Amino acid sequence: MxxxxxxxxxxxxxxxxxxxxxxxxxxxxxxxxxxxxxxxxxxxxxxxxxxxxxNIAKFISEYEDDFRTFTNYQNSSKYLIYNCDKRCGGLGDRLKGIVSVYILSQLSKRKFGIRMSDPKDLQMFLQPNVIDWRITADEIKGKEHLYIDFKELHQQFAIEMENDDIDPANSIARVKPVDIIFVKANQNWFSTYRKLSVSPDRFPIIYKLPTSDITRIIYHGLFKPSDELQNLVDDFFAKKVKDKHLVCLHARMGEKGFERYSFDDIKLALYFLKHYDRLGGHVIMLATDNKQVKDYAKKTYTSLVDTEFSDDFSHVDHLGSGSVDDRTKEHGFMHAVLDHTILSRCSTLVLTNSGFGVTASAIRHTSDNLFTFPSRSKSVIRTRREVVREIFQWRCFSHLETGYVCDG
Structure with missing residues (x-):
């Protein structure tokens, strides 16, 4: 055999x-x-x-060219706007929502926009690239509009769209087609979109490339780093990484009561990095929400490097509280976007269970030296960009009448 x-x-x-x-x-x-x-x-x-x-700039240029092949509806009088005013999820969830709403704008033939003011304006960190997704108040003044929260109703959205094979140009999950639709979302709806009869004509690439590749094209088509973010990234690689290989671990431990890993669990991934620490020619960076993990790394690795934002990490969604001052909000949001950008550019990347890491791996230009550490596996596993999302897929339910299973 x-x-x-x-x-x-x-x-x-x-x-x-x-x-x-x-x-x-x-x-x-x-x-x-x-x-x-x-x-x-x-x-x-x-x-x-x-x-x-x-070679990152060369690859990004190719993704931008791919994005330009999509139909441009930015001159349409009807709008579909990703909306985030509060409680939109972490950065990874927000990026998933933005990608999903962008594809929905293609299927509905609407102008795409982004309005994210929580905890700070997204444009301070990520700016428009191939298309201008900024929406001014005067632009939509006097037009009929409505707000849909698909962050809470994501199951209902998917079930209704699939059951009725809804044409998003006529209706979005049975919502009347007004001029301006604001959508809050944090889910990946690729599976639902691939089941709609209008998708082969309006967004055929969804059948040709894996979800991670389409996410990468859309991300780089929509966004480029702000000057401040780009300077921080360039400075980090020039002064900290230099000509060495950057080895990264995203250790997402979770908040109290919602722990994803214990410290004993994460030790295996931390031990995995010791090999690189001993090799020479490598530097190690940790992105984590846990002080104990950070302190352990400082004591353990001789080649540990960090960004200027080396203080405790704050979850983006928690920065929107009224008790948090503007400077802390801006600092915390920049910390998250900077870590995310650097993770996507690490020579070796080890991921734990988090949408933050999943999206960082998706926009990465290769599966070279990509690893995952699922909480139940008790081992660090070499993997590919195309399957990272499925490895860490969270809380998917089967709908009794439809057999629907969420994308996550």
């Missing part, structure tokens, strides 16, 4: 004298080659693009 082995050939460093691979767009190079070993056994070999910080 021919043994079929799935082998992920992801190397930490190129071997001396090894010929470097020609860089290709990740969604091309991620396609596996069927090969045979010396014994004639068939195996599947993934030729991942080697991570290169220097």
């Amino acid at each position: 021919i043994a079929i082995l799935i082998i992920y050939t992801l190397h930490l460093l190129p071997k001396p004298g090894a010929k470097q691979r020609t860089e290709e767009p990740p969604y091309q190079s991620d396609l596996p080659d069927v090969m045979k070993d010396s014994r004639g056994n068939v195996f599947i070999d993934y030729h991942d693009v080697r991570f290169s910080y220097d």
Whole structure:
């Protein structure tokens, strides 16, 4: 019997004298080659693009070009606006919602906008890129509008859209089609969109690429770093990383009462990083919401580096409280966006259970040296961008009448 082995050939460093691979767009190079070993056994070999910080700009330019192939409805008189005024979830949840609402704007043929004021204006950190998603008050003044909270009603949205095969250009989950629709959302609705009869014509790419690749294209089409954020990222790599390999762990422990990992659990992932600490030529960065983990890292790793925002991490959704001053809100939001941006640019990335890390891996340009640490696995697992979301999918329910299972 021919043994079929799935082998992920992801190397930490190129071997001396090894010929470097020609860089290709990740969604091309991620396609596996069927090969045979010396014994004639068939195996599947993934030729991942080697991570290169220097080539990030080239890849982003390609994603921007891909985004430009989408139909542009920005001159439409009807609007679909991602809305976040309070309690929208963490940064990862917000980005999932933005991507979902953008695709819905394509399906509904509406102009896409973003209005995020909580805890601070999103434009302070991420600015419009290929399209201008900013919406002014004068632009929509006097037009009929409504607000929909699909953060709370995401199951209902998906079930109704799928059951009735609703054309979003005529109705969005049985909501009358007024000129301005504000939507709060924090879910990934790719599965629902792929089941609608209008999708092949209006957004065909959703059938051609995995969710992670489409997320990456939309993210880079919508956003570019603010000057301040870009300067912080450049400064971090120039002064802290230099010519070394950046190894990152996102250790999302969870708030009291909602713990995702205990300190004993996370120790295995922390031990995993010791290998890189001893190798030389590597620096280690931790993004975490837990002081005990941070203190442990400071005592354990000789090659630990951090950004200027090395204080305790504050969850973005908790910064919207009226008791938090503006400076703390701005500092906390920048801390989150900076960590997220750097995680997407780490040579080696280890993820725990968090939408923050899932989206960081999605916008990364390769699966090279990507690992996950699921809370129940008790091991650090080499993985691929395309499956990270499913590994950490959270709280999915089956609907008795429809068999519907949420995207998460």
